[in-house]
Amino acid sequence: MPDPAGADGLTVGQVSTRLGVTVRALHHWDDIGLARPSLRTAAGYRLYTAGDLERLHRIVVYREIGLGLDRIRVILDDSNADVPGALRAQRTQVAQRIDRLQQLSAGLDRMIAAHERGLLLTVEQQAAIFGPEWNPDWPVQARQRYGDTTQWQQYAERSASRSPEEWEAIADSVTDLDRALADAMDAGVTPGSPEANQLVERHREVFSSYFPLTRQMQVCLGRMYEADPGFAAHYDGIRAGLATWFRQSVDASARAHDIDPDTATWQ
Template sequence: MPSRHHTGAGGLTVGAAARAVGVTVRTLHHWDAVGLVQPSSRTSAGYRLYTAADMAHAHRVVLYRELDVPLDEIGSLLDAPAGADASLRRQRELVRERLHRLEQAVGALDRLIEARERGVLLSPEDQVALFGDEWQPSWAAGARERWGDTDQWAQFAERAAERTAEEWREIAAEADATLAALSDAMGRGVVPGGDEADALAERHRASLGAYFDVTHGRHVLIGRMYADDADFAAHHDARRPGLTAWLREVVDANARAHGVDPDTATWD
């Protein structure tokens, strides 16, 4: 008995035809069932045999399927090609729309890759203009070296890839306003743990949240990093001497109010 996956005397069996066309045997069976591509003959055992004409027909079906033409429209296109212009034009527009979406996706991926490499997708000059004269564009490279393999850096990159210069300007303005409010509160003798101090701590946490999600535990660790890092401490203390240490107390007190012990706070 001949195999259904070999070449028969009158054409190709279903397995060979499927391999030649680049589809599955199940697909050819379905196309046969719906009358789209039907084999012209059978073996003595009843197996399908696809002639050269059948194979040419099947290749045309594959072409239309690759163009996303619905299966139920392909039959009419093949049967009446002279009247198929409108349908082909519609499919051409659909392909163009898909190409546009793919180009947008490529652009988004390019921005994300660049953001994971550079951080802020602005020129060094624009970064200084937005974040202030004390800002050093090289900090982004240092941050990537330090945290580039973390989920938070990935989250920051995803957000940075979509942000415009105006959105960065708004973020920078809020960060500056928050620091000014903290400095003013310290100067007025606001006590860590009070309502005003807690509200300012939440505002500070929210401003950091523009970059990645900041839990209360993470906020504590960030406050500790500010105190331990000379550059961060200098940046805050330039506003008001001692602001770094005071901010850490404010953050710790607010964390306690939210059920987080600063002494055992963790990043996750």
């Protein structure tokens, strides 16, 4: 067969271009004795023959399927090497990596969907978990309003890994908290009392299921619960005046922690 490298062989640069490997890699393979050129110029420059190219081609193929250089050396130089066995073992590892990558791909799909939609639940699941008053458009509206905030990103990342059962547990904890707030108000618990402060802490713990909720953020939420018609209707629908009572309780708790509720910001 004609020598594709020509009578004088190919230079390192020519081989690099032909095989798509770096000159540095070719030098390294020469230095470790894996693929040494058969010829040298008078000035000492490497020249690769057709036989050298064949060996290099096999090295490139084996590298592409993930074999290490030591394993490649055994396959190329050991006449007793079990080449099919080595390739089968590598195929198993490749299959495992593919499975892992598929899992990562599925996780990325869920993360993207969570950032875009908030909840990865069907409309039917949302109704069953959050009740008939739940509006499935609310998560999309929240995304439009808060999508650029750190808290939305934290919420989405948690949402991506949550099951319907976990969301149901969170919804139950919110319902239990609403009931406890109403019972405390009915019992005459005053804002700033130990009982009210415990409920404020409970609220911060429950709502930290969505994203980490600082005391200053909680003050801002208390204001919103009282001022926003939708939130006020929810809390006052549980007990008349509950939105204001809870806002006052949050403010009193904030003052106990040296936070001025009048100047608190979302941080």
